[in-house]
Amino acid sequence: MTAQTVRVELAGDGGSDRSYDITVGQGILASVGTLLADAGCRRAVAIADAAVVSSHAEKVVTSLQAAGIETLPIEVASGESSKAAGEAARIWGALAEAAVDRKTHVVAIGGGVVGDLAGFVAATYVRGLAVWQIPTTLVAQVDSAIGGKTGINLPAGKNLVGCFWQPRGVVSDIESLATLPLRELRSGLAEVVKYGMIRDEPFFRWLETHVDEITAATPTAVHHIILTSSRHKAEVVSQDEHETTGLRAILNYGHTFAHAFESATGYGRFLHGEAVSLGMAAAARLACRLGRIDAETAERQDRLLAALGLPIDFANVASSLSTDELLAIMRRDKKAISGQLRFVLPTRLGHVELVDGIDPAAVVDVLAAKA
Ligand SMILES: NC(=O)c1ccc[n+]([C@@H]2O[C@H](COP(=O)([O-])OP(=O)(O)OC[C@H]3O[C@@H](n4cnc5c(N)ncnc54)[C@H](O)[C@@H]3O)[C@@H](O)[C@H]2O)c1
Ligand SMILES: [Zn+2]
Structure with missing residues (x-):
């Protein structure tokens, strides 16, 4: 190759x-x-x-x-x-x-x-x-x-x-x-799915149809994944090198929830990519709750993450943690502005937006699997 x-x-x-x-x-x-x-x-x-x-x-x-x-x-x-x-x-x-x-x-x-x-x-x-x-x-x-x-x-x-x-x-x-241990490889795949969700629907579909090759880590599949992901990161960084225009922030899709799960579990329970997988699952549900995407889109993302061996049951994770603590961590998130809840949320497969001032009640409902 x-x-x-x-x-x-x-x-x-x-x-x-x-x-x-x-x-x-x-x-x-x-x-x-x-x-x-x-x-x-x-x-x-x-x-x-x-x-x-x-x-x-x-x-x-x-x-x-x-x-x-x-x-x-x-x-x-x-x-x-x-x-x-x-x-x-x-x-x-x-x-x-x-x-x-x-x-x-x-x-x-x-x-x-x-x-x-x-x-x-x-x-x-x-x-x-x-x-x-x-x-x-x-x-x-x-x-x-x-x-x-x-x-x-x-x-x-x-x-x-x-x-x-x-x-x-x-x-x-x-x-x-x-x-590389399999668990570490899977952790990286969460960020790969992220690129599909935030800016590349055809790539998301390619991932869906190549799960066997990806989990078997065939050189062709791995090469394609790294090249495509590198191109996305490179383009976003080129356009917003120092995270000043808000574009680079889309790379944080799933990460507000992920950081809360990582922090509340003392960074010992999940690898970063596992937390990102849980975080994307939660963010997609929040987007559903706010009427930004339909349930089928969230389910497609869940199915792909699960097929790649990544965790998606964020509600189960959240149920063992304090919702107040999770919310407090999300309010302190580096991307938050003056304690307001801010999330990167999908509007469809392959597109996300940065959304400010999200109602905490909606986040609580999502974490409790009531949405
Ligand atoms: N700078 C950025 O933009 C950015 C973005 C995302 C994450 N990060 C940071 O990256 C870190 C996580 O990176 P990571 O997941 O690569 O973790 P890591 O560097 O800890 O590597 C994971 C594990 O794999 C081992 N390892 C590395 N290469 C190996 C190989 N080829 N074969 C066998 N074992 C190998 C390491 O010893 C380690 O135990 C975090 O500190 C995070 O904050 C930075
Ligand atoms: Zn990350």
């Missing part, structure tokens, strides 16, 4: 073009060295998730060295707890000790955790090093590695510290997903 690219078009910054390519292919980690050498890189720091060091990151490091790039490997412990100030400080220290200069490039190899952490370290060390994202989870390949959001968590909340720092390029090798 030949590698294909998706361009993320970005407005120039003081005359420099910040646009970059996402390359999607099979067995392309060995090409990373040439890619960076062609971009003028002579020294690199390869920051990798411990879980992918021997399986994937070593291939990247070997290819960098083969291209004449002096490379410092840094390993990061797997898991969300690495997205923390202490870990960023440890890596800043390692960069200082290695006398890393402004021309050094950072290469992030792993899922969203390493991508966000390494991106943040790259953005902040000596006021900014070039960073390349080499995502190895489906979540990272279809979402987090694209668009330049970087950050770390604080005890007070997730992603509270961070900045926009666009990568120089993204390399998504579908082969790296071969080692």
Whole structure:
């Protein structure tokens, strides 16, 4: 399968073009060295998730060295707890000790955790090093590695510290997903269904008719999914890089509910994509309750999510949690304005709108499965 690219078009910054390519292919980690050498890189720091060091990151490091790039490997412990100030400080220290200069490039190899952490370290060390994202989870390949959001968590909340720092390029090798646990793969599929719901009805229909290939993770299906999702994320980011026009907010479809489910369960019960699946199921029901879509549309979304092995029974989840707490979290959502409830809701398959001032009673009814 030949590698294909998706361009993320970005407005120039003081005359420099910040646009970059996402390359999607099979067995392309060995090409990373040439890619960076062609971009003028002579020294690199390869920051990798411990879980992918021997399986994937070593291939990247070997290819960098083969291209004449002096490379410092840094390993990061797997898991969300690495997205923390202490870990960023440890890596800043390692960069200082290695006398890393402004021309050094950072290469992030792993899922969203390493991508966000390494991106943040790259953005902040000596006021900014070039960073390349080499995502190895489906979540990272279809979402987090694209668009330049970087950050770390604080005890007070997730992603509270961070900045926009666009990568120089993204390399998504579908082969790296071969080692990914099934549950993590499914989690990524929730964000894939999201793209169909928010802006691509034909893609939604393609997903519906290719469930067997997708769950079997055939290279052709996975390649199509990553390429299409990358194109959607790239287009949205190009049009609203810093989330100022409201367009980028459509990427948060299902996420207001999802964040509430994740937060109320202490982030320990659901993977992010599982929470997004529950959140999209709830958002579609809310859209029904408000007369924006018919029940059949919500049911179609439910059927696809369930066929892909994702959870949809949000009412059962909500019944074990405090509705008041869920509402309070949703009111504090980063996208909420002065405590008003705000949701991204579908109007039909393939189209969503940002809706303000939603009646809390409607949300309570939906959570209680009364709608
Ligand atoms: N920056 C953004 O725009 C953005 C968007 C969405 C999510 N995120 C962030 O991304 C993070 C979630 O990303 P994630 O789901 O990739 O989680 P993750 O990085 O924790 O990876 C999930 C698990 O898979 C393991 N892993 C990674 N690649 C593997 C591989 N190829 N084979 C086997 N195991 C592998 C990891 O060690 C980890 O245990 C969250 O911190 C979230 O806030 C950021
Ligand atoms: Zn998400």
